[in-house]
Amino acid sequence: MHADFPFTAILLLLLLLPLSSAAAAISYSDHCGAIVRDLPLLPSPNPPLLTPKFLALRHAHVDASANNMNKGISEIPRSLSFSCHKAYRTQKDAVFKIEGVLSVAGVGYSRNRTRRGLRLVHFRPPRIPVTPGDAWNSISFTLSGFWDSVSGKLCMVGSGFGRLSSNHVVLKLDYLNSSNIFNSLVNGTMESVDVDNEMNRDRKLISILGVNLRTYKYELIDKEIESNEFQLLDDMTSVSLGLEDLGQNMCTYIISAGIVDLDYKSDCNSVSCNFLGRGNGNFTPSVMYFNQIECLDGGTVRFLLGFGDLGHNGYGLPFEPNKTLVSEGKWDGKKRRLNMVACRIFGDGDEGFVGECLIRLSLRFPARWTLRERSYIVGELWSSRSVNESGYFGSVSLSSIKNKNARAAGLTYEYKEISNARKSCANKMIQKTEEGKYPAPLSPDMRFDMFGGNKKVKDLWGYSSPLYIDNQPYQLSSVVGREADSTWEGKQNLSKMINVSYILSLATSHDFRLSSEYMQIKSFEISAEGTYDFGSGHLCMIGCMDVGPPKARVGRNVSLDCEILVDIQYPPLNARNGGALKGTIESTREKSDRLYFEPFEIFASSVYAGQAKESIWRMDLEITMVLISNTLSCIFMALQLLHVKRHADALPMVSVIMLVVLTLGHLVPLLLNFEALFMMSHNNVNVYFGNDGWLEVNEVLVRVITMIPFLLEVGLLQMAWSSRSGDGSQKNLWISEKKVLYLSLPMYIGGGLIAWFVHLSRKSYQRPRIHHLGYKQQSVWGDLKSYAGLILDGFLLPQVLFNIFSDSNGKALAPPFYFGITFVRLLPHAYDLYRSHSSAWSFSYIYANPRLDYYSTAWDIIISVGGLLFVFIIYLQQRFGGRCLLHRRFRQRSTYEKLPVASTA
Numbered sequence: 001m002h003a004d005f006p007f008t009a010i011l012l013l014l015l016l017l018p019l020s021s022a023a024a025a026i027s028y029s030d031h032c033g034a035i036v037r038d039l040p041l042l043p044s045p046n047p048p049l050l051t052p053k054f055l056a057l058r059h060a061h062v063d064a065s066a067n068n069m070n071k072g073i074s075e076i077p078r079s080l081s082f083s084c085h086k087a088y089r090t091q092k093d094a095v096f097k098i099e100g101v102l103s104v105a106g107v108g109y110s111r112n113r114t115r116r117g118l119r120l121v122h123f124r125p126p127r128i129p130v131t132p133g134d135a136w137n138s139i140s141f142t143l144s145g146f147w148d149s150v151s152g153k154l155c156m157v158g159s160g161f162g163r164l165s166s167n168h169v170v171l172k173l174d175y176l177n178s179s180n181i182f183n184s185l186v187n188g189t190m191e192s193v194d195v196d197n198e199m200n201r202d203r204k205l206i207s208i209l210g211v212n213l214r215t216y217k218y219e220l221i222d223k224e225i226e227s228n229e230f231q232l233l234d235d236m237t238s239v240s241l242g243l244e245d246l247g248q249n250m251c252t253y254i255i256s257a258g259i260v261d262l263d264y265k266s267d268c269n270s271v272s273c274n275f276l277g278r279g280n281g282n283f284t285p286s287v288m289y290f291n292q293i294e295c296l297d298g299g300t301v302r303f304l305l306g307f308g309d310l311g312h313n314g315y316g317l318p319f320e321p322n323k324t325l326v327s328e329g330k331w332d333g334k335k336r337r338l339n340m341v342a343c344r345i346f347g348d349g350d351e352g353f354v355g356e357c358l359i360r361l362s363l364r365f366p367a368r369w370t371l372r373e374r375s376y377i378v379g380e381l382w383s384s385r386s387v388n389e390s391g392y393f394g395s396v397s398l399s400s401i402k403n404k405n406a407r408a409a410g411l412t413y414e415y416k417e418i419s420n421a422r423k424s425c426a427n428k429m430i431q432k433t434e435e436g437k438y439p440a441p442l443s444p445d446m447r448f449d450m451f452g453g454n455k456k457v458k459d460l461w462g463y464s465s466p467l468y469i470d471n472q473p474y475q476l477s478s479v480v481g482r483e484a485d486s487t488w489e490g491k492q493n494l495s496k497m498i499n500v501s502y503i504l505s506l507a508t509s510h511d512f513r514l515s516s517e518y519m520q521i522k523s524f525e526i527s528a529e530g531t532y533d534f535g536s537g538h539l540c541m542i543g544c545m546d547v548g549p550p551k552a553r554v555g556r557n558v559s560l561d562c563e564i565l566v567d568i569q570y571p572p573l574n575a576r577n578g579g580a581l582k583g584t585i586e587s588t589r590e591k592s593d594r595l596y597f598e599p600f601e602i603f604a605s606s607v608y609a610g611q612a613k614e615s616i617w618r619m620d621l622e623i624t625m626v627l628i629s630n631t632l633s634c635i636f637m638a639l640q641l642l643h644v645k646r647h648a649d650a651l652p653m654v655s656v657i658m659l660v661v662l663t664l665g666h667l668v669p670l671l672l673n674f675e676a677l678f679m680m681s682h683n684n685v686n687v688y689f690g691n692d693g694w695l696e697v698n699e700v701l702v703r704v705i706t707m708i709p710f711l712l713e714v715g716l717l718q719m720a721w722s723s724r725s726g727d728g729s730q731k732n733l734w735i736s737e738k739k740v741l742y743l744s745l746p747m748y749i750g751g752g753l754i755a756w757f758v759h760l761s762r763k764s765y766q767r768p769r770i771h772h773l774g775y776k777q778q779s780v781w782g783d784l785k786s787y788a789g790l791i792l793d794g795f796l797l798p799q800v801l802f803n804i805f806s807d808s809n810g811k812a813l814a815p816p817f818y819f820g821i822t823f824v825r826l827l828p829h830a831y832d833l834y835r836s837h838s839s840a841w842s843f844s845y846i847y848a849n850p851r852l853d854y855y856s857t858a859w860d861i862i863i864s865v866g867g868l869l870f871v872f873i874i875y876l877q878q879r880f881g882g883r884c885l886l887h888r889r890f891r892q893r894s895t896y897e898k899l900p901v902a903s904t905a
Contacts, residue, residue: 026168026193028145032155035172036146039090041097048086055084055098055147055154055175057186059291060210061321062104063350080104080190080208082171087147094150098143102158102171102190105138141169152176154188168193173208178215181328181343184302186210187351207350209321211293211304218300220341220357221328229384230332230339230362240336240364243299245410250331250338251295253365253408254303257376257400260288262307266394275359275381275393276307276323277344283323285309288398291319299331305342305361321345321352325359337379338363358384358391363398365408370416371501371529371544372560374467375399407475413468415499417542417562421530424565424588425540436572438537441469441498445573445608448581450506452602460600462506462523464568469532470498496535502528504543504566504585506600517594518547526585528566537570543585547595561595563588573608580604618835622847625831629824629847630705633666636820637712643814644719651723652733653812657740657798659717662821665792666710736805740798748791755787789853793825793863796870803874803882811878818874826867828853829860 028038059079084100141164145156154173159165173188188208224230246253262285264273273284285307293302305325322345329340343357363379382395439445447465466474507523514524530541543564568583581604589596607615644651724733796818802808828848832855835848848855854863876884 026157026159026170028155028157031157031170031193032145032172035155036095036148036153039092039095039097039146042089042091046088048088049096054087054214055082055100056213057082057173057208057210058213059319060186060208061319061352062206062208064206078105080210082143090146094148096147096149098145098147098154098156100143100156101140102143102156102169103138103140104190139164141167143169143171145171147175149177157193176212176214178217179212180217180219181326181341181357182354184212184216184326185345185352185354186212189350209345209352211326213294216294216302216328218328218330221330221339224341224360225330225332225339229360230335230337239367241367241408241410242333242336243331245367246365246408249295250299251292251301254290254363254377255292258289260290260377260398260400262286262288262381263397263399264394265397268394271394272392273394273396275383275396276325277346277356277391285323291324299333299338301329301331301338301340303327303329303340321347326354327359327361329361329363336364342381356391360384361398367408367410367412369411369413369467369501371527371542372416372562374527407473411473413471413473413501415501415529418499418529418531421540421542424542425530425567436537436574438534438570438572439608441466441500441532441534442472442474443609445570445610446474448604450581450583450602451605452506452600454598454600456598457508457512457600460506460508460602461605462504464502464504467501467503469500497531497533500530500532500539500541502526502530502539502541502566504528514597515595518597526564526566528564530566537572539566539568539570539583541566561587563595568602573610619846625827625847627705629827630709632820632824633709634705634712636817636824637709637716639820640814640817641712641716641719643811643817644716647811648723650810650812651720653802653806653808653810654716654720655740655799655802655812656717656720656724656737657744657802658795659713659720661791661795661798663710663713663717665788665795666706666713733806736802739805740801743801744798751790752787785852786850786854790863793829793853793867794870795825796822796867796874800870800873800877803877804886805882807882809878809881813874813878815875819871822867822871826864829855829863833857833860 032038058081060081062078062080064078081103082100084098086099088097090097139160141158141160143156143158145154147154152174154171154175156171158169158171160167160169170191170193171188172190173186175186175188176183186209188210189205190208191205243250264284266273268282268284274282276283276285286309287307289306289308291304291306293304295301304319305327306319307323307325324345325342326345327340327342329338331338340361340363341357342359342361343354344359345352346355347353359381360383361379361381363377366373366375366378377398377400379398380395381398383392385392446469447463449461449463451459451461453460468474504526505523506525509522511520511522513520524545526543526545528541528543530539532539542562543566544560544562545564547559547561565586565588566583567586568581570581583602584599585602586599587593587596644654799813799818803812832848836857873885
């Protein structure tokens with residue numbers, strides 16, 4: 001079976017019985033009558049009781065080990081959720097009829113994740129998209145049954161949705177009406193039932209363990225506060241934020257902190273560090289995550305505290321009982337901390353229960369951040385027992401080091417190492433930079449998405465975002481869509497150098513090791529502070545990176561590497577010639593140091609807000625120009641067809657080679673963009689626009705309209721060929737056509753060889769580097785495509801040669817055709833001249849694409865002059881004869897006689 005096969009599919013195969021086309025209804029009395037008797041409802045009116053938490057389970061733990069259902073999928077978490085939609089009173093006060101939905105979910109992990117395209121401008125850390133194999137998959141059942149609120153017994157029966165309607169299940173829970181921490185768990189079972197099998201020998205049973213969400217009594221934490229169990233932390237000097245400073249629900253702030261790191265204060269070889277209790281051996285987790293149960297006004301909370309290793313257990317996943325603590329806590333407004341009591345979860349057969357409430361926690365929210373301390377949450381976890389008592393364990397420090405975007409109102413930043421940063425950056429500041437206007441400090445242009453690499457790692461990607469600009473927090477929510485702060489420069493009259501702090505987060509798709517001392521990682525995060533010169537766009541900072549092992553560690557300070565230099569140069573806001581953000585991340589240690597790593601070269605993969613707006617406008621303009629150009633091509637081709645229909649004698653004088661060049665010229669773009677029409681593969685565009693389908697629709701429309709002149713050209717080519725093939729007197733015209741072919745073909749082949757040699761010479765002198773903004777070096781095939789565009793620009797050359805060899809003085813081509821098609825071919829070059837002098841920044845070409853023609857100032861002028869010259873020559877040839885421009889001795893007319901073409905009546 002495939003390794004990523006979702007758990008729900010396995011559950012369907014093993015838990016549920018085969019589908020039956022004629023399924024019988026499941027009986028409540030047969031399966032639940034002995035637990036809670038079926039009672040009639042109260043007479044009308046008896047409206048349903050609609051309370052959100054009347055009876056509910058959220059991500060309850062599922063254990064199918066009794067049926068060997070988790071064999072081979074032990075690393076796939078699974079959970080069960082139940083929500084009550086309606087509750088009715090019955091003729092017995094304590095019994096309620098319940099209707100609800102049961103969902104069983106599983107998560108499959110995929111190791112080979114790839115990063116999809118980012119939006120044009122990111123103001124948030126980029127998200128790694130969820131692939132179908134990673135998504136939550138669930139199956140649901142509609143259930144109906146009865147709940148006795150006195151005994152807590154709940155029994156329900158039901159069937160699946162849709163195609164699962166013939167699959168029946170029975171849900172049995174012990175769900176108390178009120179609880180405290182010791183009886184706060186909900187135990188139960190879920191079993192499949194085959195109503196056609198009276199013996200039900202193949203019944204599949206899974207056990208359920210969840211948390212009671214009904215009335216809860218906070219008893220234990222009150223006793224601990226009264227007995228002063230948290231006075232050990234009274235001497236802590238860290239200034240903490242209060243509830244009023246958070247500006248939001250305290251639990252939301254805690255959850256937003258993400259994963260919390262654990263630092264063991266004692267050596268786990270000499271003192272027990274096992275706070276999870278028996279059954280976990282010597283397991284010492286490195287991270288903790290919060291799973292909220294409830295959060296009340298005033299700071300009374302309940303959490304499931306999950307533990308694991310970084311990268312294995314992510315926060316927010318269903319809890320594993322043997323690696324989870326149940327906790328309750330209250331906010332101490334005077335001490336500005338959240339005090340909590342936590343208990344272990346044990347299993348007795350198929351049931352779980354709470355015991356050994358020996359663990360104390362205290363959480364605080366630092367009011368001041370520095371380069372080395374940027375934790376949303378800090379705290380302590382310790383044992384309520386003394387060193388000599390059984391069950392004692394060494395205390396653990398808690399800290400969240402993930403740089404997140406939420407900012408509390410009372411939070412400030414202190415630049416403790418700014419002097420060191422200035423010294424480290426002193427040599428960098430003397431470098432000359434391009435003159436221009438650079439991003440204002442509080443503008444959205446200060447954050448950027450990036451990619452890069454070094455000798456060992458080639459495919460790094462991530463984001464960089466300011467944390468504080470001077471003393472002002474860089475609130476992402478406030479800068480989205482906001483223009484640059486034009487008043488900032490006026491506020492900084494004395495100096496354009498300001499203090500900044502940053503977050504840099506980078507990741508790759510495979511494991512790597514920065515150096516011999518660093519652990520094996522897939523991503524890393526750098527906290528940085530330094531200076532930004534918004535007069536030159538130069539940002540220079542020193543950074544700190546966590547280098548601790550993934551397992552238990554002792555002491556947080558020894559796990560930071562702060563000898564890192566981050567040097568970034570922003571391009572001007574009106575950058576030309578492909579100006580782009582560039583930078584380096586390098587270690588300032590000696591190469592012999594075990595923490596030294598090879599420098600990283602980074603580039604921005606996002607753009608300035610102004611550039612984004614300009615580019616969107618330019619793309620709209622280019623799409624419009626493509627549509628206009630193709631429409632004009634259709635009109636000019638139609639006029640030529642009308643011309644040869646009115647002047648049948650002109651049709652044989654149209655060069656077949658010219659029509660072949662024109663036809664192939666429209667065919668090649670259609671073939672090259674075939675995948676754009678059917679596969680929607682826009683890798684270059686999606687780097688900036690994500691999966692925006694509107695651009696794809698426009699491109700498909702362009703391809704369809706491009707096909708119309710192609711079909712008209714095919715029709716004209718067929719008519720010209722037929723006009724010569726049907727009459728033997730036109731033999732001399734074929735001789736002239738062959739001369740055109742013999743002369744033009746070597747010219748085309750020779751030009752192609754020159755383009756190939758030029759490509760090889762350019763490639764040999766080009767140094768390998770990381771390609772900025774996803775632009776790749778032009779391949780030989782790309783250069784040949786550009787050369788093909790040059791041939792199409794000179795499509796009149798075969799007609800000029802044909803007129804010379806045949807000495808034709810007839811009007812084979814309608815003036816709107818040869819002048820109009822030339823105008824359509826030269827218009828992109830005129831636009832390219834405008835584009836290069838108005839705004840050189842671009843990331844996508846829809847019109848005047850350099851991959852389909854030669855575009856530069858020199859080529860634009862040469863091609864335009866050449867195209868107009870061919871138009872002038874055709875005009876003179878059709879007025880004064882095909883050899884009118886030759887010397888008199890070369891003007892001898894051909895000896896063949898043209899015969900009139902009989903018109904068909």
